[in-house]
Amino acid sequence: MTDFYRALDVIFGVEGYDKIIVDEGGLTKYGISQRAYPDVDIRNLTEPQAATIYQRDYWTPVQGDKLKWPLNLYVFDAAVNQGQNAAIKMLQTAAGGLSVDGVMGAKTIARVNQRDPQELGALFMARRALRYIGTRHFDVNGYGWFARLFRVAANAQ
Numbered sequence: 001m002t003d004f005y006r007a008l009d010v011i012f013g014v015e016g017y018d019k020i021i022v023d024e025g026g027l028t029k030y031g032i033s034q035r036a037y038p039d040v041d042i043r044n045l046t047e048p049q050a051a052t053i054y055q056r057d058y059w060t061p062v063q064g065d066k067l068k069w070p071l072n073l074y075v076f077d078a079a080v081n082q083g084q085n086a087a088i089k090m091l092q093t094a095a096g097g098l099s100v101d102g103v104m105g106a107k108t109i110a111r112v113n114q115r116d117p118q119e120l121g122a123l124f125m126a127r128r129a130l131r132y133i134g135t136r137h138f139d140v141n142g143y144g145w146f147a148r149l150f151r152v153a154a155n156a157q
Contacts, residue, residue, distance in 0.1 A: 004059050007073040008051055010155045011080055014148050031080060062087055063104045068117040070156035074124050077152050094123040125149055
């Protein structure tokens with residue numbers, strides 16, 4: 001199994017495999033919301049269609065294939081839950097010695113891959129937690145967001 005499908009399995013686990021919910025993003029299935037994807041038939045979205053969206057719009061922009069496990073899972077999940085740009089900036093900050101520009105370029109990938117993926121992963125997840133604290137509606141959603149971090153980390157093994 002490739003790292004993408006390994007990570008996708010974790011994402012589906014925290015987002016809900018076939019759960020249809022209505023949240024701030026409107027109708028949502030597999031973590032794909034109607035607000036983010038207004039032209040997608042969310043109610044009839046299949047797992048392979050969701051996988052295509054995740055790979056194209058989240059995994060590829062953060063260059064998950066060029067990162068080591070479990071860091072690629074953590075960055076992918078952050079892109080899904082907190083946005084691609086924010087995920088890359090948090091990674092650049094955690095890695096240190098980089099311009100924090102939100103661009104997953106060669107310098108970022110080289111610097112990140114010089115670091116121990118477990119250690120950098122812990123620093124990255126700490127950055128995510130700190131960012132959640134400053135996010136609107138933390139008082140309502142913070143418990144769930146932190147639980148997500150812990151579930152993702154627990155499933156990274």
